Amino acid sequence: xxxINIFLIVAIILNFNxxxxxxxxxxxxxxxxxxxxxxxxxxxYDSDSEFAISLKLVIKxxxxxxxxxxxxxxxLKMKYGEWILYDPVFNRNTYFLWLLPILIFLAxxxxxxKRFYYKK
Amino acid sequence: MKSKFIPLILILIFLITxxxxxxxxxxxxxxxxxxxxxIEVPSFKLKxxxxxxxxxxxxxxxxxxxxxxxIWASWCIPCKEEHEFLMELKKDDKIKLIGxxxxxxxxxxxxxxxxxxNPYDIIVSDKDGTSSIExxxxxxxxxxxxxxxxxxxxxxxxxxxEDLLEIQKIIR
Numbered sequence: 001x002x003x004i005n006i007f008l009i010v011a012i013i014l015n016f017n018x019x020x021x022x023x024x025x026x027x028x029x030x031x032x033x034x035x036x037x038x039x040x041x042x043x044x045y046d047s048d049s050e051f052a053i054s055l056k057l058v059i060k061x062x063x064x065x066x067x068x069x070x071x072x073x074x075x076l077k078m079k080y081g082e083w084i085l086y087d088p089v090f091n092r093n094t095y096f097l098w099l100l101p102i103l104i105f106l107a108x109x110x111x112x113x114k115r116f117y118y119k120k
Numbered sequence: 121m122k123s124k125f126i127p128l129i130l131i132l133i134f135l136i137t138x139x140x141x142x143x144x145x146x147x148x149x150x151x152x153x154x155x156x157x158x159i160e161v162p163s164f165k166l167k168x169x170x171x172x173x174x175x176x177x178x179x180x181x182x183x184x185x186x187x188x189x190x191i192w193a194s195w196c197i198p199c200k201e202e203h204e205f206l207m208e209l210k211k212d213d214k215i216k217l218i219g220x221x222x223x224x225x226x227x228x229x230x231x232x233x234x235x236x237x238n239p240y241d242i243i244v245s246d247k248d249g250t251s252s253i254e255x256x257x258x259x260x261x262x263x264x265x266x267x268x269x270x271x272x273x274x275x276x277x278x279x280x281x282e283d284l285l286e287i288q289k290i291i292r
Contacts, residue, residue, distance in 0.1 A: 038258050050223060051259050054249030061250065079256035 023063050030059050030072055033086050043086065161269050162254040169221050169229070169243035180218060180242060186291045187266040190240070191220040191252055194232035196260040202278035206239040209284060214291045219243035222252060222260050265290065 031045035036052045044052045055076075062072050076084050088094045163177045181187055188209060192199045210217055219240035221229055226245075246252055255264065258276060265273040265287060273290070275283055 058253045
């Protein structure tokens with residue numbers, strides 16, 4: 001009898017979290033990729049503000065509803081704008097941001113090659 | 121020739137960096153979203169504040185009426201500031217005020233309304249804050265002006281006298 005009781009308690013405790021292990025992983029991954037809009041320099045995952053707590057709950061609910069990671073990002077982008085995503089999308093406003101490192105790299109390479117050939 | 125050129129470039133680089141950072145000083149680093157979005161009202165199913173009955177958003181928002189959706193909480197200090205303007209807005213019968221009680225304790229919220237007056241026609245309680253995320257809200261206080269099932273204006277933070285005048289101008 002005691003054994004059954006303990007078994008029941010363990011079973012109940014294990015069932016408290018309705019997300020599966022991999023779903024918790026995706027939940028955390030999504031939360032880490034989102035900017036906490038009312039905090040500065042923190043992701044939703046790191047923050048304990050009311051906003052972040054609610055947002056984490058929304059993500060959890062959406063995962064349970066069966067939405068994919070991409071769909072959740074799109075949903076939040078629709079509600080809060082692109083700023084909420086840490087990964088900036090390639091568009092007219094951000095092409096400079098994305099291309100500048102490549103340009104600097106190419107320029108540096110050009111300088112090195114020029115020097116190398118001049119020495120020869 | 122070469123020694124003249126390098127300092128000039130260095131000074132130029134420093135100048136450019138200085139100008140960029142100096143201009144950046146004046147920018148606000150608080151993100152402000154587009155306040156005039158015409159988005160559909162998100163649907164919600166929430167418990168009523170007074171009793172346990174369920175309130176459905178489709179039954180609240182009807183066409184050809186103005187609604188002022190205000191997210192508030194008794195623990196939020198700026199909400200007290202804006203409360204007098206809400207009371208003022210209540211006098212206008214062209215607009216209905218909907219309170220969105222955000223993550224609040226029932227008794228505290230009740231005494232808040234008792235002390236300062238109840239400007240709301242309908243109050244729903246958002247216990248875990250998930251519905252305000254659906255609205256794209258940041259926190260408390262925040263308000264949305266709704267007309268024909270669309271959010272026509274949003275106010276982040278407490279509303280002031282100017283906002284009140286603007287609202288009255290829109291609904292006239």
